[in-house]
Amino acid sequence: MTQTHYIARCHCGGIQLALTFPKGVNNVRRCDCSMCRRRGAPVASVSLANLKLVSGAELLSCYQFNTHTAKHYFCSRCGIYTHHQRRSNPQEYGINLGCIDELDPFAFKDAPVMDGINHPADREAS
Template identity: 55%
Template sequence: MNMDIKEIDGACHCGTVRLRVRLSDGLNSARRCTCSYCRMKGAVAVSADLGGVDVLSGADALAIYQFNTMSAKHYFCSKCGIYTHHKRRSNPNQYGVNAAILAGVSPFDFAAVPVMDGINHPSDHAGGPRVVGTLRFVASPGE
């Protein structure tokens, strides 16, 4: 897997929403979050600057979910329900993009993914983002 990839296409499960993404640090920015919403959706997200996500098709099928401070905007396909990307609360100049929608990328391609403290959100206290753990995928022998 090319961790330094700059541009990649992606799509939701049903293919209605198609994106072209220009990653700000390739797949090197992969991470998870402990906030209530991210815990439930379970996605590995990578970073793209605000101008780095182009909706190629299916813009009319994108729905938005917001909660709590209403700062972050979580986009998902209204047909298949797959989360595609979100405008970050922690960095409003970036999107988090679901790595699993990217062509040829699986969340299981990452041996270790840092987990960010979203329960104690960096926008709510001094000190900035904090890593609280690491999620690891270890393949079974013979896999």
């Protein structure tokens, strides 16, 4: 059976997230928006209810830009991006798969790249 429960950690281990992927880790993707292009992390999504902050609330920082819809979370101590509340579906979090010890982020070589540069919400905000 496919593993569905994981712990994601930032580099220093201060932030820990308990994740549940009900159907396993699927729909892995990358994005070419200005933020994702710079961090280069493959992501998979979980619903808001399937992410629990286990530890590190005091270390969790949030960055927003452009439409201020997406919320990009990172550790204020080590700087690692752990997850973000998605702009295209605010009912989901995108999870940095590099933060899950049991997964190899380089194994997702065929992950499609989403067109974040031309996101429909950017045209609406103009």
